[in-house]
Amino acid sequence: MVLTHTSFRPSKGFKLAALAFAALLTACGGGKESAGDEPSVAADGRRGALAVQQPTTRADAFRLLTQATFGPTAADISRVQSIGATAWINEQLAMPAQDVHRARWLATDAEVKKTNADASAGTNDITSSIYQQGLQAQDQLRQRVKLALSEIFVVSTNELSSYRAEAAASYYDMLGRNALGNFRNLLEGVATHPAMGIYLSHMHNQPADPATGRQPDQNFAREVMQLFSIGLVQLNPDGTAKLVGGQPVATYEQDDVAGMASVFTGWSWAGPDTSKGRFFGGGGNPGYVDANRYGLPMQGYAQYHATTLKEFLGTQVAPQGTPNPGASVKVALDTLFNHPNVGPFIGRQLIQRLVTSAPSPAYVGRVAAAFDNNGKGVRGDMQAVVRAILTDAEARDPAIAGGERYGKVREPVLRLTAWLRAFNAKSDSGRVLMTPTDEASYGLNQTPLRSGSVFNFYRPGFVPPGGEADAARMTLPEMQITDEASIAGYANYMMGAVQRGVGPRGLNGMGARPDLQPNYKAEMAAAEDPRKLVNLVLPKLLPAMPSVSLQNQIVAAVQAQTIPPKRADNSNAKARENAMARRVQTAILLTLVSPEFLVQK
Numbered sequence: 001m002v003l004t005h006t007s008f009r010p011s012k013g014f015k016l017a018a019l020a021f022a023a024l025l026t027a028c029g030g031g032k033e034s035a036g037d038e039p040s041v042a043a044d045g046r047r048g049a050l051a052v053q054q055p056t057t058r059a060d061a062f063r064l065l066t067q068a069t070f071g072p073t074a075a076d077i078s079r080v081q082s083i084g085a086t087a088w089i090n091e092q093l094a095m096p097a098q099d100v101h102r103a104r105w106l107a108t109d110a111e112v113k114k115t116n117a118d119a120s121a122g123t124n125d126i127t128s129s130i131y132q133q134g135l136q137a138q139d140q141l142r143q144r145v146k147l148a149l150s151e152i153f154v155v156s157t158n159e160l161s162s163y164r165a166e167a168a169a170s171y172y173d174m175l176g177r178n179a180l181g182n183f184r185n186l187l188e189g190v191a192t193h194p195a196m197g198i199y200l201s202h203m204h205n206q207p208a209d210p211a212t213g214r215q216p217d218q219n220f221a222r223e224v225m226q227l228f229s230i231g232l233v234q235l236n237p238d239g240t241a242k243l244v245g246g247q248p249v250a251t252y253e254q255d256d257v258a259g260m261a262s263v264f265t266g267w268s269w270a271g272p273d274t275s276k277g278r279f280f281g282g283g284g285n286p287g288y289v290d291a292n293r294y295g296l297p298m299q300g301y302a303q304y305h306a307t308t309l310k311e312f313l314g315t316q317v318a319p320q321g322t323p324n325p326g327a328s329v330k331v332a333l334d335t336l337f338n339h340p341n342v343g344p345f346i347g348r349q350l351i352q353r354l355v356t357s358a359p360s361p362a363y364v365g366r367v368a369a370a371f372d373n374n375g376k377g378v379r380g381d382m383q384a385v386v387r388a389i390l391t392d393a394e395a396r397d398p399a400i401a402g403g404e405r406y407g408k409v410r411e412p413v414l415r416l417t418a419w420l421r422a423f424n425a426k427s428d429s430g431r432v433l434m435t436p437t438d439e440a441s442y443g444l445n446q447t448p449l450r451s452g453s454v455f456n457f458y459r460p461g462f463v464p465p466g467g468e469a470d471a472a473r474m475t476l477p478e479m480q481i482t483d484e485a486s487i488a489g490y491a492n493y494m495m496g497a498v499q500r501g502v503g504p505r506g507l508n509g510m511g512a513r514p515d516l517q518p519n520y521k522a523e524m525a526a527a528e529d530p531r532k533l534v535n536l537v538l539p540k541l542l543p544a545m546p547s548v549s550l551q552n553q554i555v556a557a558v559q560a561q562t563i564p565p566k567r568a569d570n571s572n573a574k575a576r577e578n579a580m581a582r583r584v585q586t587a588i589l590l591t592l593v594s595p596e597f598l599v600q601k
Contacts, residue, residue, distance in 0.1 A: 060398065062544075063401065068141050068144055069143075070421060072421070089391065093141065101130070108121040120163045122162040142180055144354065150448065158450055164294065183382055184380050186382070187337060190224075190228060218257050218258065221264055234250070263332040266304040266325040300325030354389055354395075357477060358405055359394065360394065415490070420516060422541055423540065426519070433507070446481065528580065534555050563580060564576055
């Protein structure tokens with residue numbers, strides 16, 4: 001692997017970086033894992049739900065915060081150690097949702113229009129807003145779950161023009177409002193949001209017309225089943241496939257898709273009336289364009305709703321003498337919500353996004369049980385689901401966490417935010433400016449809310465082809481975007497980030513430096529002592545000190561960055577400062593590309 005930033009020159013360190021990051025493929029794709037194995041258990045044989053006690057170690061707190069936030073900070077670690085994991089989770093669950101993304105987009109849009117009435121804020125402001133909340137918001141658990149949901153209920157700004165970016169900002173707010181509410185409300189929020197209506201094309205959907213051969217659009221009807229609720233095959237409560245004659249049983253057929261497509265006819269923009277002009281988006285007539293339509297749920301238009309019998313998943317919506325799109329959708333969403341697949345199907349994906357890529361069936365079963373009944377007879381309580389995920393023995397028990405098949409590759413966005421939060425990065429503009437980082441060869445190969453398709457950046461069932469992971473059929477979703485190009489791209493991107501900061505150079509792009517700047521003051525003060533410096537860096541990024549071998553390799557790479565002796569007249573102060581900065585950057589970069597950081601345990 002060749003690294004190309006010529007302005008950063010610790011050659012020995014880069015050799016270590018290349019070797020360490022390349023080891024990621026081995027760490028995650030090989031090993032001795034078996035898809036059928038249960039995770040390791042503690043010496044006393046404990047398995048299953050765990051009544052979490054107050055953490056006694058910093059590592060316990062660090063692991064929880066890695067799973068449940070955008071990255072551990074010193075303050076949050078102290079908080080978890082002080083009150084315990086369960087109390088911290090409950091404290092986070094009690095924090096109210098705040099709609100901030102659309103409000104920020106609208107404020108930026110108003111500023112843009114002061115100089116160009118035809119321009120709009122665009123999608124970069126959404127990226128910036130997501131990072132701002134991820135880095136700074138106190139309700140870190142909601143922010144993390146919101147990101148996870150955005151990778152299940154996918155809408156991508158790649159498919160939304162700049163002036164429609166407001167809808168994407170509103171959609172992310174909607175996910176946040178429902179992230180810790182009830183799944184039934186979340187499903188309805190997804191189904192009726194204009195961003196989803198545009199993205200999966202059921203906005204303006206019309207009933208079948210035998211005269212013209214027109215059929216209702218089936219795009220959303222298919223994905224609301226396949227991706228957003230029940231999946232492709234019938235599941236046991238523990239997420240394993242039900243088998244008949246040794247073969248999995250499909251959850252739905254094409255006739256179910258057709259019936260569901262008829263349900264989602266007659267939905268379009270919100271507004272004070274249900275006129276033809278409003279249904280089709282205004283046609284250039286501002287009288288049919290509600291100012292808030294990108295932030296309001298779609299409404300039903302009876303005249304464009306199918307009145308014929310609708311059949312799907314063993315359920316019927318009887319022929320309607322008076323078209324009632326709201327009643328049809330209620331039946332459809334209630335049917336999906338009450339399907340036995342939803343708990344294990346959604347629960348497993350949330351475990352993957354927060355805790356581990358290949359959860360045991362028992363873990364999935366316990367989380368699905370919490371979905372089915374929160375202990376008070378309520379189905380779909382997302383707080384109960386998230387609590388079950390994070391307090392389970394397989395999330396909290398250190399003995400289980402040490403198992404070979406436990407953990408997950410950190411998705412690139414969360415690697416970046418973990419570093420920024422660990423080093424208390426500040427925004428020069430105060431607005432946390434970020435641009436897309438999609439490019440694999442020189443970026444992160446990922447930008448929030450910007451996946452290449454409705455199937456997310458990576459599939460929950462992805463198994464890396466070849467090697468022992470493939471033989472064991474072990475799911476490792478993030479490995480779908482981990483290859484030679486993205487490995488080099490991440491290392492190069494983080495090299496520049498660690499050295500210079502990240503984000504555009506000010507609001508006009510003409511600033512002196514990138515907007516987000518990490519604080520290395522403590523590290524600079526320790527730079528003359530390589531061992532002391534490394535011992536300061538590692539705990540900020542890792543839950544516990546790594547192997548002595550890795551420590552020594554990083555120390556050696558830091559030591560290779562020589563610091564010139566101080567002259568009596570201090571005339572080489574700048575050269576010494578630059579040399580110390582190279583040492584700090586080397587220690588941080590090599591930690592960021594180590595398997596110990598890249599693989600969340």
